[in-house]
Ligand SMILES: NC(=O)c1ccc[n+]([C@@H]2O[C@H](COP(=O)([O-])OP(=O)(O)OC[C@H]3O[C@@H](n4cnc5c(N)ncnc54)[C@H](O)[C@@H]3O)[C@@H](O)[C@H]2O)c1
């Protein structure tokens with residue numbers, strides 16, 4: 001098959017998803033929504049049944065000879081064994097995995113099987129700190145980056161099948177070799193996770209009256225630390241060589257930051273400017289240019305359809321809302337809805353909502 005033809009090919013079905021946790025069941029839901037036939041397998045059969053009940057496919061077994069693509073969505077240390085098993089059980093299928101690390105699983109697979117040409121690893125840069133099939137989301141990959149890591153002996157038809165999967169899940173395809181991938185995710189995913197865990201770990205020993213002051217800042221910095229430690233031990237452990245170097249560089253920067261505390265306002269401002277400059281280099285969530293977001297908080301009374309009315313008023317304003325979070329006041333019967341909006345639209349939206357009778361406050365940035 002020529003590469004040009006192969007790249008525009010559809011997803012070869014039926015598809016089998018092995019590992020129906022958060023990512024696997026989301027793949028199943030996205031493919032099922034797109035009209036593909038999906039079979040679900042998991043070492044814990046109830047996970048496959050729950051995923052099936054949420055629209056990720058069927059838990060009935062597939063005809064092995066007919067399977068066109070296998071998506072392996074198991075924890076990193078299990079990937080090479082499960083991919084090897086899939087290559088043997090489904091003799092006509094392309095096989096991919098969605099693991100967060102790419103070099104070690106490929107090297108392990110090459111130790112297990114002679115011919116890895118039907119395997120092409122991949123990695124969707126979308127996820128959640130919540131594990132298991134109940135976190136299934138058919139839109140998880142929408143406009144998110146999905147890296148396809150071709151290796152030198154990959155069959156072009158298998159590459160095409162995996163790229164078709166990425167497109168069917170409506171993600172943005174990026175091609176990268178496994179070693180470069182692992183260096184990149186060490187920077188943009190693994191190190192941020194470890195730093196989040198470091199900060200969150202300190203919270204364990206804080207007195208309750210200090211924790212009571214926790215605002216959105218500490219929540220933003222620690223969200224990913226709530227992820228499953230058993231999964232993250234595997235992700236970090238399988239990319240440990242790269243991460244160890246990055247931790248060393250971070251340690252040097254931590255020492256220098258500590259020194260700067262005694263060097264006066266200019267030195268400290270310089271550190272903070274460096275951080276701000278870094279945040280501005282992060283592309284927009286959906287791959288577009290970086291957007292400056294501003295947060296506003298709206299008080300929601302504990303009344304029927306209050307949220308419905310608020311969303312109608314926001315919709316009427318016709319302005320883009322990037323993200324929302326809701327918190328409940330521990331002492332009053334109200335909730336607080338934080339809205340992240342484009343920075344230059346915050347004042348307009350705040351004024352419109354205030355006119356409509358809502359209690360609105362600008363927050364932070
Ligand atoms: N969590 C994220 O944000 C995220 C994002 C992108 C990619 N990933 C990668 O996706 C993969 C799955 O992560 P997840 O977050 O969905 O985890 P999860 O814990 O939600 O799901 C993993 C599933 O795999 C099953 N499983 C474990 N070993 C198995 C085996 N040998 N055979 C069959 N099933 C097995 C488990 O029972 C579970 O249902 C991991 O490799 C992870 O690195 C995770």
Ligand SMILES: O=C(O)C(=O)C[C@]1(C(=O)O)C=C[C@@H](O)C=C1
Pocket residue numbers: 099100124125126127128129188189190224
């Ligand atoms: O959003 C989150 O909770 C994530 O941590 C997702 C995230 C990431 O670091 O961006 C985590 C691990 C994956 O391998 C890919 C995506």
